[in-house]
Amino acid sequence: MPEVIFPGPEGRLEGRYHPQKDRDAPIAIVLHPHPQFGGTMNNKVVYNLHYTFFKMGFTVLRFNFRGVGRSQGEYDQGVGELSDAASALDYLQSMNQNAKHCWVAGFSFGAWIGMQLLMRRPEITGFVSVSPPANMYDFSFLAPCPSSGLIINGTGDRVAPPADTHSLVDKLHEQKGITITHTEVEGAGHFYEGDHMNTMLGAVDEYVRRRLTETTR
Incomplete structure (x- = not known):
C-alpha cells in the first residue's frame, strides 16, 4: 500500500492510500484517535477499519493528523485536525473524481472529527463512528445530522461510557430524514481487544x- 504525502493546512500530511482498480469505486477516509494519547493512523482499530473498507471495494485513505508521525504542524484542539481531514478528503477526491459514494469513518477522537467533517461536506453519503467520546466532546453541532450512519461502541468502554453514547444516539434519533443505526459490542472496551475487534468489524x-x-437498487 503506497505511502503518500499530500498538502495540509500546516504543511505536509502523511498517509496510506489504497486504491481500487475500478475508477468508479466509492471512497472513504479513516480518522485516528487523539494525537496526544498515542493516536496514529496505525492504531489497530483504524488499520482494521481501513482494510474492512478496502475489502468492500472502497478506495481508502488514512493519514496522520498534524504533529503525528511525519505530518507537519502541532496539535490544535481539534480545530486544525478538522482542517487536516478536509484536506485529506480533497486529496482523495482529486484522485478519484468518478467516485459516486464518499464515506468517513473515525475512531474515538477521530469519530468526533469525522462527524464535524460530515456537517461541512454534503457529498459525504455515510459515516461510521466507532466509540465516539460523547462524554468529552460536544456533539450538539449535529443539528440536523446530514446523513445516515452507524454508531458503534462497546458495553465495557470506560473511556467513552456507553450511557453518553446512548444519549448522543437518542438525540440523533429525533431528527427526521436520516437513520442512525446503533450497535453495541457486548463486553468490549474502548479498543476492542481480542475477539471484540472482529465482532466490531463484522458489524x-x-x-x-x-x-x-440499497443505493445501487
Whole structure:
C-alpha cells in the first residue's frame, strides 16, 4: 500500500492510500484517535477499519493528523485536525473524481472529527463512528445530522461510557430524514481487544454493504 504525502493546512500530511482498480469505486477516509494519547493512523482499530473498507471495494485513505508521525504542524484542539481531514478528503477526491459514494469513518477522537467533517461536506453519503467520546466532546453541532450512519461502541468502554453514547444516539434519533443505526459490542472496551475487534468489524461490514446495496437498487 503506497505511502503518500499530500498538502495540509500546516504543511505536509502523511498517509496510506489504497486504491481500487475500478475508477468508479466509492471512497472513504479513516480518522485516528487523539494525537496526544498515542493516536496514529496505525492504531489497530483504524488499520482494521481501513482494510474492512478496502475489502468492500472502497478506495481508502488514512493519514496522520498534524504533529503525528511525519505530518507537519502541532496539535490544535481539534480545530486544525478538522482542517487536516478536509484536506485529506480533497486529496482523495482529486484522485478519484468518478467516485459516486464518499464515506468517513473515525475512531474515538477521530469519530468526533469525522462527524464535524460530515456537517461541512454534503457529498459525504455515510459515516461510521466507532466509540465516539460523547462524554468529552460536544456533539450538539449535529443539528440536523446530514446523513445516515452507524454508531458503534462497546458495553465495557470506560473511556467513552456507553450511557453518553446512548444519549448522543437518542438525540440523533429525533431528527427526521436520516437513520442512525446503533450497535453495541457486548463486553468490549474502548479498543476492542481480542475477539471484540472482529465482532466490531463484522458489524461495520454488514452495515456498509447493506447501505451500498440499497443505493445501487
